[in-house]
Amino acid sequence: MLVIAALRWVDPRPGVDPLTGAVHTDPKASGPSAADECALAHALRIAGPGRCVAVTAGPPAAEGLLRDALAAGATDALRIDDAGANTAVALTAGIRTLGPPDVIVCGDHSLDHGTGATPALLAHAFGAAQALGLVELSMDGELTGLRRLDGGRRERLAIPLPAVCSVEPTGLRPPRASLPAVLAAQAAAIPVVTVDSGPSMVQAGEQKPYRPRPTHLGAPAGDAHHRVLALTGALTERTPPRVVRPASAAEAADELLDFLRKHGFLEP
Known part of the structure; x- marks a missing residue:
């Protein structure tokens, strides 16, 4: 079984240049969200003796997140150099290089004000069933999940494979890594896949100084x-x-x- 832990590397407090709009991230303050840590823990448990690959799209500084996943028990890691491509497009292209996945687990949303649409887009790209917003995920002969509903109710799902599942941050964390595992992860080579999604559908216009909107004044009366x-x-x-x-x-x-x-x- 091939289980993919799709993780998001993000800086919760990036700096933005007020003139150019360029975003500057701090590698020391960046990392996965609580939802992505929960997704990795679920992926490790579902994979069991199978193959669990931690995947992220981001710059070279994001490899620290992947090394932590390797130390926690992931069998492989893959970084996708997206070069500004759409997250779902970059993840789809990178995951295809690993083979057809059985389960893709990711967080329900990212810390950088994401829309939470990436899991649904991945499910569409791989023609997989989707189960979103789960609080539990387990594999015992079949993949099952538990979803939170309004009014304190719960919904138990039987999820066919292949599947894309997003999980909420419930406090679950990957197992603590041992010192030999941490040292081995630091020395491991991280494969990199470059993805070029072509020209963006959204094009930035010419940069101009800020100009306040004109004030609307009523027309004068009389002749x-x-x-x-x-x-x-x-x-x-x-x-x-x-x-x-x-x-x-x-x-x-x-x-x-x-x-x-x-x-x-x-x-x-």
Whole structure:
């Protein structure tokens, strides 16, 4: 049996450049979510003596997540260099290199405000049954899952193979790795598959400075002459300009403060 643990490497607090929109992640603060850790634990238990492969799509820094999975008991690992491709597309292409999977287990959603659509897209790509939002998953002759329903109810599912299952974070964690397993995982070679999904369906436009939206003003009333006067402000009473030549910086500051108080910007 080939069981795939599809894990998401994510930084919960990435930095974003306010001018260019480029996202900067911290490898030390990045890793799997609680749902993905639960998915790995379920995948290891379902695989048993079979083959359990930990798969993630991300940069080279994501290999730390895969080494932790190897130390916990995964038989193989695979990193997909997606080069900005859609997550589901990248995972599908990478998993196909491993052979037809029997079960794919992943978290119900990622920490980077994901939509949770990846499990359903994977099920469609592999023509597999899908069971989403599970709190339990077990293999005893057949694959069964437990789903949480409203009102405190539960739904027991018999899931045919091949299947894609997403699990909620229920506190389940992979087994603690031994020191020899950790050392072996650190020295293991992580295969990498490069995926090019082609041009993105969403294209970013030209970067321009921020421009606030215009304020909607009602049209002036009256005939053409009065409308022109209202639009140009020709009849509006204005304060005549005044030239100020303070002798020192202190006098200039006092003059500015008096102007702000006079027009209501500062309290008297």
